[in-house]
Amino acid sequence: MATLKTNQPPRQVLFVDDEPDFLRVVQESLTPLCDGQWEIHTASTTDVALETLKQQKMDLVAVDTNMPVLDGVQFLKLLGKRHPDLKKVSLTAFATEANRSACLTAGAELFIEKPRSLDGFKSVFAMLDDLMNWTPQQGFQGMLRRVGLQDVIQMECLGRNSSVLEVYNEHVFGRIYIENGSIIHAAGGDLTGERALQRLLALPGGSFELVPFEPPPQITISGPWEFLLMEAARVRDEIASQTVPGEPEVDPKTLAAPEAPSVRVLETLICSGAGRPLYDADCANVAGRVTLLKNIARHAALLAQIVPLGTFDRLEMQFPDGRTIAQTRPDRMVFVRVANEPSGT
Amino acid sequence: MKDSAQQWLVDRALPPGMLACGLRRPDGKFICHSAEESCPAEKMEKILGQFESLRAAVFTDNPAPHWSTWNFDRGQIRIVERADGWLLGLVVRADSITAPNLDPLSREFLSVQFGN
Numbered sequence: 510m511a512t513l514k515t516n517q518p519p520r521q522v523l524f525v526d527d528e529p530d531f532l533r534v535v536q537e538s539l540t541p542l543c544d545g546q547w548e549i550h551t552a553s554t555t556d557v558a559l560e561t562l563k564q565q566k567m568d569l570v571a572v573d574t575n576m577p578v579l580d581g582v583q584f585l586k587l588l589g590k591r592h593p594d595l596k597k598v599s600l601t602a603f604a605t606e607a608n609r610s611a612c613l614t615a616g617a618e619l620f621i622e623k624p625r626s627l628d629g630f631k632s633v634f635a636m637l638d639d640l641m642n643w644t645p646q647q648g649f650q651g652m653l654r655r656v657g658l659q660d661v662i663q664m665e666c667l668g669r670n671s672s673v674l675e676v677y678n679e680h681v682f683g684r685i686y687i688e689n690g691s692i693i694h695a696a697g698g699d700l701t702g703e704r705a706l707q708r709l710l711a712l713p714g715g716s717f718e719l720v721p722f723e724p725p726p727q728i729t730i731s732g733p734w735e736f737l738l739m740e741a742a743r744v745r746d747e748i749a750s751q752t753v754p755g756e757p758e759v760d761p762k763t764l765a766a767p768e769a770p771s772v773r774v775l776e777t778l779i780c781s782g783a784g785r786p787l788y789d790a791d792c793a794n795v796a797g798r799v800t801l802l803k804n805i806a807r808h809a810a811l812l813a814q815i816v817p818l819g820t821f822d823r824l825e826m827q828f829p830d831g832r833t834i835a836q837t838r839p840d841r842m843v844f845v846r847v848a849n850e851p852s853g854t
Numbered sequence: 855m856k857d858s859a860q861q862w863l864v865d866r867a868l869p870p871g872m873l874a875c876g877l878r879r880p881d882g883k884f885i886c887h888s889a890e891e892s893c894p895a896e897k898m899e900k901i902l903g904q905f906e907s908l909r910a911a912v913f914t915d916n917p918a919p920h921w922s923t924w925n926f927d928r929g930q931i932r933i934v935e936r937a938d939g940w941l942l943g944l945v946v947r948a949d950s951i952t953a954p955n956l957d958p959l960s961r962e963f964l965s966v967q968f969g970n
Contacts, residue, residue, distance in 0.1 A: 575928070575949060601949070602949030605925075605927045605948065607927035608927045608928075611927075801912055804908065804911055804912060805908070808904055808907070808908045809924060809926075811904055812901060812904055812924055812931060813926065815897050815900050815901055815904070816873075816892065816893050816897055816901065816929075816931070816945060817892055817928075818926035818927075818928045818929035818930075818931070818945070818948075819926045819927035819928035819929070820926060820927045821924065821925070821926050822925045822926065822927060823925050824922060824923070824924050824925070825922065825923045825925065826919035826921075826922045826923075827919055827920050827921045827922070827923075827960075828917065828919050828920060829917075829920060833919070
């Protein structure tokens with residue numbers, strides 16, 4: 510990922526963020542990394558950014574998703590109209606599926622979580638530098654973004670494809686095996702199975718590549734991919750809640766992370782957005798659960814009218830002995846009930 | 855002079871990223887602190903009312919959750935309910951440092967003793 514020194518003029522990169530402290534950290538962290546190969550510009554408002562773009566042609570603009578007045582998504586759309594050839598990237602402090610989808614739809618080529626450590630800035634630098642050097646090539650390659658990697662897995666599973674995702678950074682190499690649309694094995698560092706999948710999906714940075722399928726050395730994962738991805742997101746959140754702010758949740762060298770409490774899945778139901786059951790496991794009252802999901806979606810819509818928090822994703826309910834997650838999206842509804850397992854089991 | 859519940863809420867109110875927090879007593883009285891015009895006290899009350907409406911529709915035959923978290927792309931609403939009728943509502947921005955700290959705060963609310 511190292512940038513070769515050339516006689517080419519420096520790349521012009523503009524960061525747009527309403528937090529001056531973050532822009533200062535961007536300058537301080539990326540300047541030594543880019544070693545003169547980039548010229549870094551910053552703008553704390555979209556107005557300043559547009560003025561800067563008038564004065565200087567940029568190779569890439571990185572936009573904070575959460576800004577006042579004109580938010581990141583709107584600004585990306587505006588940039589797409591005014592500067593259609595400009596490469597655009599979204600930076601966010603909190604990656605959600607809805608946010609990711611909105612930014613990519615608005616024209617961002619990458620959706621990246623804001624770095625919180627020097628290693629994180631190194632990863633972001635490598636991603637952005639790769640993006641500026643990127644030219645289309647045969648096959649599929651991508652930069653690792655937490656949600657983006659999940660997206661590729663989702664595409665492979667929805668398409669009932671067979672493939673292997675190789676996930677790597679400078680310290681760790683991992684593989685996720687997908688056969689006929691099912692995730693069947695994952696390995697990374699010393700881990701295999703669902704835990705390896707969860708940790709690979711929680712890596713703070715790196716790259717991934719989709720390569721042709723080959724049979725894995727063993728089958729370690731089963732179950733619907735929707736649940737596996739949702740559980741990976743849940744575990745990542747659990748790990749994040751036990752991590753010192755600013756530190757990566759997963760060690761990028763070893764995949765080590767604080768242990769999240771183990772759980773046992775009691776019940777799973779996946780429906781279409783209209784409530785048509787697509788899959789269930791141990792769900793004793795499918796109709797009742799569908800009604801519950803519809804009720805939750807209705808109440809979420811009312812809550813969204815009361816306070817402007819954006820698009821609803823899921824309701825998590827904590828009970829003394831476990832938790833329930835109800836996700837309601839226009840295209841899919843998921844209900845999962847899990848029980849806490851005593852530690853050590 | 856503030857009572858213990860008011861003081862508890864004041865002490866925990868509005869860390870960075872928390873848009874509003876509200877506490878409803880078992881007698882129905884409501885206390886709220888708000889950091890944003892978009893989430894004033896009357897909206898907090900509506901949010902708690904919305905939760906009660908869902909609970910009435912869904913949990914009549916089942917135990918209600920200790921707490922529930924409504925996750926939106928730009929923020930979360932956390933509702934915590936005690937068996938003795940106290941109800942806590944929190945609205946936080948999704949990308950704030952406060953969001954990961956909602957669980958400890960919720961556990962504290964469930965166990966704290968409020969005077970009459």
